């Protein structure tokens with residue numbers, strides 16, 4: 001029996017953190033590894049809310065740090081499933097910086113892949129995702145390309161089998 005489909009809103013997760021001295025690097029900005037840990041954690045909660053099971057991080061496909069986050073800032077992480085495949089889910093984490101005067105700006109983004117697991121550590125099927133907003137539809141549409149790229153880079157797929165990416169890996173003369 002197939003699982004009932006879900007919308008991104010049903011597993012949407014927000015976390016807010018205050019950047020404390022323990023979280024900072026030598027330049028008094030948030031340490032990148034700390035932010036990655038927060039992102040992985042919020043994404044794992046989203047994955048659990050979507051599939052109803054424990055899910056493990058299979059890959060982190062893109063993380064960009066576009067601006068430093070100073071000590072004492074508020075950091076807001078928003079996490080949403082962008083596409084569900086068979087047993088894996090792609091999850092976007094958007095990170096915002098809120099200064100003490102209330103100004104909010106996007107400072108970071110990460111794309112995570114989680115796999116739902118049973119108690120014997122075997123991958124489990126996950127519910128389909130039905131995107132609703134324009135942004136959700138865009139991220140859904142491009143997720144297969146990112147999945148194939150991640151599998152090729154991880155040595156789990158031959159470039160020739162990557163239907164969405166063939167032109168990136170094969171020369172014009174082939």
Ligand SMILES: CC(C)(COP(=O)(O)OP(=O)(O)OC[C@H]1O[C@@H](n2cnc3c(N)ncnc32)[C@H](O)[C@@H]1OP(=O)(O)O)[C@@H](O)C(=O)NCCC(=O)NCCS
Nearest residue numbers: 056057058059085086087088113115123147150151154156
């Ligand atoms: C990720 C993991 C569950 C994959 O297990 P596996 O036995 O190889 O299972 P499969 O080959 O059936 O892959 C399961 C799903 O993961 C996806 N997947 C696996 N590696 C992936 C990668 N690098 N990028 C994107 N998707 C990946 C597969 O495409 C498949 O998705 P689908 O079923 O939706 O099509 C396994 O490698 C694992 O347990 N890794 C450790 C996870 C962990 O401990 N994370 C915390 C890090 S400290």
